[in-house]
Amino acid sequence: MNGNSYLTRKIHSLLGVIPLGLFLVEHAITNYSAFEDGPEGFNDSVSFLNGLPLVLFLEIFGIFLPLLFHGVYGLYVAYQSNWNNSRFKYGRNWAFTAQRITGVITFIFVIWHVFETRFQVALGNLTHEELGARMHEIFTNPVYIVLYAIGVLSAVFHFANGMWSFLVSWGITVGPRAQRVSAYIWMGVFVIVSALFLLSIVAFTGSDFAESASAVRTWIG
Amino acid sequence: MATETATKTGKMVKFIITRQDSPDAAPYTEEFEVPYRPNMNVISALMEIQRNPVKADGASTTPVCWESNCLEEVCGACSMVINGKPRQACSALVDKLEQPVRVAPMSTFPVVRDLVINRERMFNALKRVKAWIPIDGTYDLGPGPRMAETKRQWAYELSKCMTCGVCLEACPNVNDRSSFIGPAAISQVRLFNAHPTGEMNKAERLETLMDDGGIEGCGNSQNCVRSCPKGIPLTTSIAAINRDTTVQLFKNFLGV
Numbered sequence: 095m096n097g098n099s100y101l102t103r104k105i106h107s108l109l110g111v112i113p114l115g116l117f118l119v120e121h122a123i124t125n126y127s128a129f130e131d132g133p134e135g136f137n138d139s140v141s142f143l144n145g146l147p148l149v150l151f152l153e154i155f156g157i158f159l160p161l162l163f164h165g166v167y168g169l170y171v172a173y174q175s176n177w178n179n180s181r182f183k184y185g186r187n188w189a190f191t192a193q194r195i196t197g198v199i200t201f202i203f204v205i206w207h208v209f210e211t212r213f214q215v216a217l218g219n220l221t222h223e224e225l226g227a228r229m230h231e232i233f234t235n236p237v238y239i240v241l242y243a244i245g246v247l248s249a250v251f252h253f254a255n256g257m258w259s260f261l262v263s264w265g266i267t268v269g270p271r272a273q274r275v276s277a278y279i280w281m282g283v284f285v286i287v288s289a290l291f292l293l294s295i296v297a298f299t300g301s302d303f304a305e306s307a308s309a310v311r312t313w314i315g
Numbered sequence: 316m317a318t319e320t321a322t323k324t325g326k327m328v329k330f331i332i333t334r335q336d337s338p339d340a341a342p343y344t345e346e347f348e349v350p351y352r353p354n355m356n357v358i359s360a361l362m363e364i365q366r367n368p369v370k371a372d373g374a375s376t377t378p379v380c381w382e383s384n385c386l387e388e389v390c391g392a393c394s395m396v397i398n399g400k401p402r403q404a405c406s407a408l409v410d411k412l413e414q415p416v417r418v419a420p421m422s423t424f425p426v427v428r429d430l431v432i433n434r435e436r437m438f439n440a441l442k443r444v445k446a447w448i449p450i451d452g453t454y455d456l457g458p459g460p461r462m463a464e465t466k467r468q469w470a471y472e473l474s475k476c477m478t479c480g481v482c483l484e485a486c487p488n489v490n491d492r493s494s495f496i497g498p499a500a501i502s503q504v505r506l507f508n509a510h511p512t513g514e515m516n517k518a519e520r521l522e523t524l525m526d527d528g529g530i531e532g533c534g535n536s537q538n539c540v541r542s543c544p545k546g547i548p549l550t551t552s553i554a555a556i557n558r559d560t561t562v563q564l565f566k567n568f569l570g571v
Contacts, residue, residue, distance in 0.1 A: 098527065099527045099528075099531055100524075100525045100529055100530070100531040101525075102531075104531070104564070173492060174490070175487045175488050175490075175493070176488075176490045178485070178487050178538070181400070182485060182536075182542070184537065186535065186536060187537065187538050189536075190487060193534075259535045262535050262553075262554050262557065264557060264558070265554055265556075265562075266558070268551060268554040268557075269551055269554075270548070270551065273550070
């Protein structure tokens with residue numbers, strides 16, 4: 095890599111939290127409104143987000159570019175490691191390897207997911223109001239439900255474990271006790287945020303999202 | 316186990332040793348059977364093979380090469396991979412090892428021959444981070460500032476590092492594709508930055524770690540702290556230096 099790898103790695107680490115970590119949690123909460131309030135609740139959340147000032151600017155500089163940098167540099171970081179879990183069967187070493195595997199899965203999943211949703215909106219094939227119905231369409235195939243579940247669980251693990259590492263890498267949790275407590279907290283966050291995403295998958299499979307789905311069916315074919 | 320009967324009955328201990336004839340040669344394994352002796356360690360078994368270089372199948376071979384020095388786990392010279400774990404051969408007691416005993420070089424480092432490895436990168440790392448207290452000058456600098464006893468106690472633990480290389484062998488991020496300096500040198504930066512005189516060159520050591528081949532390669536697998544034969548709190552050292560480099564980063568940004 096050109097330039098200072100310390101600085102590059104630090105930017106990679108920081109972007110994983112701000113804005114990407116924040117965005118992931120926001121996304122989980124937005125989706126959860128589909129479980130809590132059904133299609134209207136979800137559409138309200140979507141239109142609230144799209145009503146934010148400078149929304150395109152936020153999407154490009156707050157999500158897309160950080161995601162691109164974090165993802166591409168992250169692949170390089172994963173490439174740099176020699177997994178040795180068969181020799182060192184320690185919990186943190188498993189988390190180390192899982193962080194890299196889930197990172198790659200998340201990278202692929204996010205490309206697929208963005209292509210199916212935001213990219214189609216950008217092309218004009220889909221409106222924001224049809225997103226819930228679009229998700230319902232995708233989830234009529236059980237294979238996609240499984241792939242989405244793997245994708246979101248990978249993303250949330252990568253986020254939660256990444257937060258643990260972030261706190262170590264910036265020198266916030268220094269001693270073993272602080273790191274242990276931090277591990278428990280982020281394990282809890284993993285469970286909660288995963289539940290939000292999985293429940294929203296359940297919600298999108300519901301028949302109330304099917305009614306508006308007919309409109310979308312015309313272009314999926 | 317009744318050791319005296321074992322000696323009389325001619326009990327043998329089987330060793331499977333990974334060998335390599337030259338730095339560029341392909342590694343291969345050879346099996347040896349060594350007469351059991353009470354309290355024997357891996358070094359004494361290697362000495363026996365050196366005296367009688369005959370493989371388990373009866374064919375003669377060249378003696379196995381290894382390095383050792385202090386034989387009391389303070390010099391770090393005899394580090395090798397024993398039954399999958401990097402450790403010192405002198406403190407690897409055969410009575411406590413699963414048999415057959417598998418011995419291999421720490422191949423994270425360049426293998427010179429058989430179990431002999433070149434740990435030069437570790438010594439270069441210590442030179443890079445200036446892991447010493449600079450007190451030389453053209454005149455008597457007088458006594459340095461005193462060190463608090465509480466600080467000395469934890470700093471002493473860090474000073475037990477013998478540059479044995481076990482932490483680098485255990486680390487998944489020390490390899491040809493990564494320029495990570497390794498846990499040992501980072502912990503030494505913490506040690507010398509903790510010293511009241513060494514602290515005067517604190518920023519210099521931190522800035523070395525904030526460059527290519529510095530601290531950023533740590534991926535928090537924490538194998539190092541689990542493997543260190545001296546029980547050095549390596550991950551605490553890394554996190555503490557992470558904190559110091561973060562502070563240094565902001566200081567450099569703001570020009571203070």
